[in-house]
Amino acid sequence: MLSPDLETRLAKVLDRLDNLLPKTEAEVDWSAKAFRWRRRNYLGMSAGELEPVERIAFVEESVIINADRQKEQLFRNTEQFVKGLPANNVLLSGARGTGKSSLIRACFSKYCNQGLRLIEVDKSDLRDLADIARMVSHRPEKFIVFCDDLSFEFGEGGYKELKAILDGSVASSGDNLLVYATSNRRHLMPEKMSDNLASSMDEDGELHPAETIEEKMSLSERFGLWLSFYPYSQKEYLSIAKVWTEHFGGTINEEWQTEALQFALQRGSRSGRVAYQFSRDWAGRTRLEKEDA
Template sequence: MTNKTTDLALFLARVEQTLDRLDAWLPAPVTPPDWSSAIAFRWLRRGAQARLEAITHPHLIRVEDLQDVSDQVARLDANTRQFVRGRPANNALLTGARGTGKSSLVKAMLDRYHAKGLRLIEVDKQDLMDLPDIVELVRGRKERFVLFCDDLSFEDAEPAYKALKSVLDGSLAAVPDNVIIYATSNRRHLMPEYHAENLQARNVDGEIHLGEATEEKVSLSERFGLWLSFYPFSQDAYLDIVHHWLREFGLNDAKIEKARTEALQWALGRGSRSGRVAWQFARDYAGRHGGGTKR
């Protein structure tokens, strides 16, 4: 009897250890954050544990600081204004050249509308599988949430691709009307496109029918109701942005005019005339010529 009791005790101890190890891998319920503590949040996952972390000092940008993208600003602003007013609005995909203001435009919407209840939740690509959990976490809240997926692109057969596709349009569970998705990407269709895929296209009675691989890739981007395209800046547009930021750093017109040649050389060295490059040059130039912090 004593041996049997000892064996049973050992067995139960092993079962308890096994259950403890399983608990470490099972997802724990996500505790809602203090929604009043911030206007922006970041979804963080570490193994089986996930949480929404408040971003207490978000990088906000004024709409007025976005130069030479007035059409894109107007269209996303109108969509966001509809959203915060509780009216129908579209998920938005911002695509195009790097450094042209895609992410900055989304941040500018938060700056403009956070006082009206707009909130932003940043979700990394590797965490897109958690989108249904995030949606359920904010369902029923009075705030209006933008789920922000920055610099988004997928390789073939990534599971996160289908997770995003399902949340956008295709899941049986309805997405609440206080949630919208804004995504930025350098790829218009979010996935790599190959020359061989074009060979799959067919001509039927004068109509072009895409191949299955291309159809699959287009189907994700088509789930975004609003497409905004960003293009490389011309030399004049690039210099306009440089001048804007130098004025923001407090430099006078004479110093700004002298910066022209250096600004063009800076862009040539970086191989890009983008808004980001213009901002970086202005910071460097202002620092070397007595500029102050940005107003």
């Protein structure tokens, strides 16, 4: 019979060993609304697990402006998905800082109370997509796998796995999982002039793209819904900055527009991200000045 002290020490050792082992599917906290897929090292081996997000950065639908068409299509597609109707994987592509990621987060914020769940996956972990699909396949919730800033270089891991999960795999991803991805590249892979030089034209004048181009385009084409985003005009930039300034409790005065334009000029971009950053700075400065006055 073991002494109480020895039992206590053994219990502590077992707890430490348990932390060194990967969590089983039964140990996933399915009450969470958002997850991150994380690969961890356990006793010299690597395994992925769903890590609940404790503090979710929700985005209100009202702060997404100058993207009405994209918002309508993404929300409609997501509502179809949540209601168990056919829906598409989505690729949001275009200029940086134009609200692609924010729109996905706003969409999730709107539908998370209707059973929608979000799984954030780094590009480097896309090779685990089949494992993620298997883990959630028997769950009643609807899951969106969210990959931000997606693009691939030649020979990079995850490319084939993503193609398989989007379309073409023998193993179905099920009816409760979709992929929403953002990218600054529409075709997700670098394009070279030599690829076009390898294209050919038949005797009827029909252009046949080279196999390399076909391969690069095939991944993008597996997303059923493409939403494109474009650089903002000065007017659009200021309208976004105004929304965020009011959101942060800042004051719109005569100096505000001049400051907003100078802020964008210093950063060489009139993007939504720059408008957001300016608004945080402006609202913080002006509110601090009022407190110190």
